[in-house]
Amino acid sequence: MPRPKPDDRSDNVEKLQEMVQNTIENIQKAEETMQFASPEEQEKIRAKNRRREEAIAAMRAEIRDEAAAREHGCQ
Structure with a gap:
């Protein structure tokens, strides 16, 4: 039975930043x-973009948390 992989958080900030950028591009498109x-359809798009904006805010908060954890040596 394979062992579970350890939680590698070393690149979480970069992954989250890429996700934010992709979401911004999706909003623009x-x-x-x-x-x-x-x-x-326009109203559906507006609603989806509002949800995307909320997701971006959550991802940015997580980026701050991950960056702070990285600074304090927690990875």
Whole structure:
């Protein structure tokens, strides 16, 4: 039976930053497509983008936590 891998958090900040950037790009792409969408679809896009903004805020908070943990030697 294989052993579980240890929790490697050394690159969490970088991964989270990439996720934030990807989410921002998704928001921008969604906003660009809104001009071609029906009013109903536009509202769905707005709602999804609001959820994306909330996710970005949570990821940024986690980035701060991970960076602080890294500074204090916890990885």
